[in-house]
Every structure is written in structure tokens, then in C-alpha cells.
Amino acid sequence: MKHTALITGASSGIGKELAKIHAERGGDLVLVARRADQLNQLKQALEQQYGVTVEVIVKDLTKPLAPKEIYDEILQKNIQIEYLINNAGFGGRGKFHERAWEQDLAMINLNVVALTALTRLFLPDFVKRNSGRILNTSSTASFMPGPLQAVYYASKSYVTFFSNAIAEELYDTNVTVTNLMPGATESEFAKTSGMDKTGLFDKTASAYSVALDGYNGMLKGKLDVVSGLTGSQKVMMAAIPFMPKKMLLKQVRQMQEVN
Ligand SMILES: NC(=O)c1ccc[n+]([C@@H]2O[C@H](COP(=O)([O-])OP(=O)(O)OC[C@H]3O[C@@H](n4cnc5c(N)ncnc54)[C@H](OP(=O)(O)O)[C@@H]3O)[C@@H](O)[C@H]2O)c1
Structure with a gap:
């Protein structure tokens, strides 16, 4: 297999676009998500169009054993992963104390635990070979x-700080860790996260443009990639460190209220 990329959350949205971009450049793929139909359709399309090899691993990454099962399956198939793309994730709206705990626990297991576990499983091999790139989709x-x-926000803060920290730990290797921070992006995310009726998703970036920014940033070994923000959102992001925290909290809450 050539420069094989393992992409979690490849059945839709940003992950699916990342898979297409990688295949277009002649790279092989291992696609991971829960929906077998979507993954197999994508496999067929990419193999046909680009002549690459695509493996599908159907897995629910909220399950504690899933990352190790993926790693073992890849080892057993003798596939060498060059790019690890931890992209699967979901959000959820509502007051913390009123939300179903099982939903938030599953969110932590996917957004935080699975991403960390997959990184821990593959990174030693990357360091041993002194090559490999990791792209983590934060927000x-x-x-x-x-x-x-x-x-959700706390889970993504974890992703950003974790990704940045291990990137620095790898300063004396050729292994890089890139943290992708999309703004509101067109995908299934807004609906699955109950955010589709909030003002935050009035204007969205395309999943393709966000995936391309992330992919190019990963190839360059960039630390952080911010993608898909409108002009006014960029101004707001730049102002965050200077805003009184209570004002920031109120603004963020109001943005997430249903229209
Ligand atoms: N869209 C946005 O506005 C936005 C903004 C900032 C950050 N992000 C982040 O971008 C990443 C990709 O999201 P997206 O926007 O492309 O949304 P999406 O279209 O909903 O894609 C999410 C992907 O994650 C997979 N997934 C969900 N639960 C899973 C599970 N339990 N096990 C394995 N895979 C699972 C889904 O596949 P299955 O359902 O087939 O399992 C799907 O392929 C996420 O980490 C998200 O937090 C999105």
C-alpha cells in the first residue's frame, strides 16, 4: 500500500472529503466508521476512480476495545499506516445537567478517548520509523x-492541547501532529449534534474546503490549522483572550440558543 492513511469518521462530511483528497493523490486508505454501506460505497468509488486500495473497518469507536481492535486488524493485514487522521466526532446541545449522560459519555469516549488511544497505538511505530503524520480534527x-x-467544547479543548503538546514532544523527529480547527462546516454534524436550528450554522464552509486545508496543513507539518471562519468570526476569535470571561460565556451561550 502507498502512503496509507487511516481516517476515522470517513463515512460522511470532512472525513469523507479527506479520503477523496488522499485517494486523488494516489494514496491508499483504511476507512473507519459505523455505517458499512457508506464506507463500502466510498471504497468502490475511490478504487474505481483512482486505482488505489481501500480497506474498510466498520467500528463503533465509543467502545473501549475498538481502537486496539483496529490496530490489531491493521497489523494482521500487514498495512503500514503513514497518516493517522483522527476525525470522527460528534457534539450535543443542551444544559449539561439535563442531557442524557450516556450521550455525553459516548461523546467523551469518541472525541477524547478513542483519539488518544489510536494515537498511543500508532505513534510508537511512527517514531521508530521516524516518519508519519497525525491529523486530529478539533474545532x-x-x-x-x-x-x-x-x-463538546471541553472535548475539543482537550484535542487541541493534547495535539499541540505531543507535537512538541516530537520536535526531534520527522513525525508531525497537526490540529485542525474547523468553524461551522456543512456536514451531518449540525443535525446529529442538534445544532441545525442555531445561528451558528447560518453560514457554513464546505466540508471539502475544510478537509483540503487540514490535509495540506498536515503535509506541511503545521501545528494548527483554522479553517472555514467568516470575517466576523475571525475578529471574534482574535478578541477572545482580551474579553472578560463572563461576557464571552454569555455570547457563546446566546449563539447556541435555538432560533
Ligand atoms: N461540521 C462542523 O461544523 C464541525 C466544526 C468543527 C469541528 N468539527 C469536527 O469535525 C469532525 C468531523 O465531523 P463532520 O463535520 O464531518 O460531521 P459528520 O458528517 O457528522 O461526520 C462524523 C463522522 O464521524 C463518524 N462517527 C460518529 N460516531 C462514531 C462512532 N461512534 N464510531 C465511529 N465513527 C463515528 C460518523 O460515521 P458513522 O455515523 O458512520 O459512524 C461520520 O463519518 C468531528 O470531529 C467534528 O467534531 C465539525
């Missing part, structure tokens, strides 16, 4: 606390 939500999406 611009990682810049701030997120009332009405408290667990």
Missing part, C-alpha cells in the same frame, strides 16, 4: 468554554 470550539455544549 474552533476549543478556543473557549461552550455553555449549552459544555462537554
Whole structure:
């Protein structure tokens, strides 16, 4: 296999676009998500169009054993992963104390635990070979606390700080870790996260443009890639460190209220 990329959350949205971009450049793929039909359709299309090899692993990454099962399956198939793309994730709206705990626990297991576990499983091999790239999909939500999406924002802060920290630990290797922070992006995310009726998703970037920014940033070994923000959102992001926290919290809460 050539420069094989493992992409989680490849059945839709940003992950699917990342898979297409990688295949277009002649790279092989391992696609991971829960929906077998979507993954197999994508496999067929990419193999036909680009002549690459695509493996599908159907897995629910909220399950504690899933990352190790993926790693073992890849080892057993003798596939060498060159790019690890931890992209699967979901959000959820509502007051923390009123939300179903099982939903928030699953969110932490996917957004935080699975991403960390997959990184821990593959990174030693990358370091041993002194090559490999990791791309973690975080969010611009990682810049701030997120009332009405408290667990989601906190999970993405974890992704950003974890990715940045291990990137620095690898300063004396050729292995890089890139943290992708999309703004509101067109995908299934807004609906699955109950955010589709909020003002935050009035204007969205395309999943393709966000995936391309992330992919190019990963190839360059960039630390952070922010993608898909409107002009006014860029101004707001730049102002965050200077805003009184109570004002910031109120603004973020109001943005996440249903229209
Ligand atoms: N869209 C946005 O506005 C936005 C903004 C900032 C950050 N992000 C982040 O971008 C990433 C990709 O999201 P997206 O916007 O492309 O949304 P999406 O279209 O909903 O894609 C999410 C992907 O994650 C997979 N997934 C969900 N639960 C899973 C599970 N339990 N096990 C394995 N895979 C699972 C889904 O596949 P299955 O359902 O087939 O399992 C799907 O392929 C996420 O980490 C999200 O937090 C999105």
C-alpha cells in the first residue's frame, strides 16, 4: 500500500472529503466508521476512480476495545499506516445537567478517548520509523468554554492541547501532529449534534474546503490549522483572550440558543 492513511469518521462530511483528497493523490486508505454501506460505497468509488486500495473497518469507536481492535486488524493485514487522521466526532446541545449522560459519555469516549488511544497505538511505530503524520480534527470550539455544549467544547479543548503538546514532544523527529480547527462546516454534524436550528450554522464552509486545508496543513507539518471562519468570526476569535470571561460565556451561550 502507498502512503496509507487511516481516517476515522470517513463515512460522511470532512472525513469523507479527506479520503477523496488522499485517494486523488494516489494514496491508499483504511476507512473507519459505523455505517458499512457508506464506507463500502466510498471504497468502490475511490478504487474505481483512482486505482488505489481501500480497506474498510466498520467500528463503533465509543467502545473501549475498538481502537486496539483496529490496530490489531491493521497489523494482521500487514498495512503500514503513514497518516493517522483522527476525525470522527460528534457534539450535543443542551444544559449539561439535563442531557442524557450516556450521550455525553459516548461523546467523551469518541472525541477524547478513542483519539488518544489510536494515537498511543500508532505513534510508537511512527517514531521508530521516524516518519508519519497525525491529523486530529478539533474545532474552533476549543478556543473557549461552550455553555449549552459544555462537554463538546471541553472535548475539543482537550484535542487541541493534547495535539499541540505531543507535537512538541516530537520536535526531534520527522513525525508531525497537526490540529485542525474547523468553524461551522456543512456536514451531518449540525443535525446529529442538534445544532441545525442555531445561528451558528447560518453560514457554513464546505466540508471539502475544510478537509483540503487540514490535509495540506498536515503535509506541511503545521501545528494548527483554522479553517472555514467568516470575517466576523475571525475578529471574534482574535478578541477572545482580551474579553472578560463572563461576557464571552454569555455570547457563546446566546449563539447556541435555538432560533
Ligand atoms: N461540521 C462542523 O461544523 C464541525 C466544526 C468543527 C469541528 N468539527 C469536527 O469535525 C469532525 C468531523 O465531523 P463532520 O463535520 O464531518 O460531521 P459528520 O458528517 O457528522 O461526520 C462524523 C463522522 O464521524 C463518524 N462517527 C460518529 N460516531 C462514531 C462512532 N461512534 N464510531 C465511529 N465513527 C463515528 C460518523 O460515521 P458513522 O455515523 O458512520 O459512524 C461520520 O463519518 C468531528 O470531529 C467534528 O467534531 C465539525
